[in-house]
Amino acid sequence: MKNSMLTLALATSMIFASCVDRKTNDNGEVELEEKNQQVTPEDMFQTSGQEGETSPEDLAEINSAKKVINDYFDALERGETNEAYEVLSQSNSERTTPSEFAEKHANVETATVSYTTDPQVVKGANGTDVKLPFRYTILTKDGNTMSYNGSAMIVKSSEEDADYKIQGMTMTREES
Template sequence: MKNSILTLGLAASVLVASCGDRKTEDNGEIELEAQNQQVTPEDMFQTSGEDGETSPEDLAEINSAKKVINDYFDAIERGTFNEAYESLAKTNSDRTTPSEFAEKYADVESATVSYTTNPEVVKGANGTDVKLPFRYTILTKDGNSMTYNGSAMIVKSSEEDADYMIQGMTMNREES
């Protein structure tokens, strides 16, 4: 009795194993395919996700920072320089005075912004910083085009209801 149960179990195992990876040729013959998988030490460890995966919280911070940059250039394009000026943090070295800021951007006809590489989000006790790499092209009213590439540091203090502000931009003009 034990031998027949053992034989039956062995036959069922062979049958299940042989059915797993078979292919049928057009002529009706069954072709078995051997699986040759090697397991590496890296396969032994499970990870929570791919390297560089951005959390939903960080994505929300990045989108908020991008909105600040988009609104900044939209305000410059519309000629509402005070609105653009107000998005600069008080410690921003480009802040100057409102009239100097308006004069600097008075000849802008349009601005086009594109985001280039992965931004970095750093959360700390004082708030959240987003280093946002991007590129923008400005078309002046007299038809000149200037393109800049670099990054902006967008910061938000940890105070309740704090908004993101442009701390600074490190941009280099591209040669035309």
């Protein structure tokens, strides 16, 4: 019993000593001083990280939207213009007839896509919209390179099993 009391007293003193600042005076003796710490109202609220952090649900939506863009350009690269055409929303202003679309994109040799800034996810009663900023570079079959910078609006209706579609791209051609 005496040993357990002594152990408890020693442990308590070690914990106390480790929780305070140690200072020595001119005689080499240790002076113990408690830390004085103020708690602000902001400290009372826990946050999950940085302000504006993207939720896991939004990250999943963003990744789905990026996949649509990647699939679109992969299809163009493979010459599968019908597949790329099907990724466009019915209301897409760039959606012409399938043959006009194929003719316009027939010269694509390779396409390189990179995502530039933070995308925006907006969920509403009609579905989910993702504004996806990106840059792409097209190498044509005749050796020309064209780079574009801007964003795409990728939309998914609220219907069950709906897929994302490209509603529109606002792109600006970069000077070479």
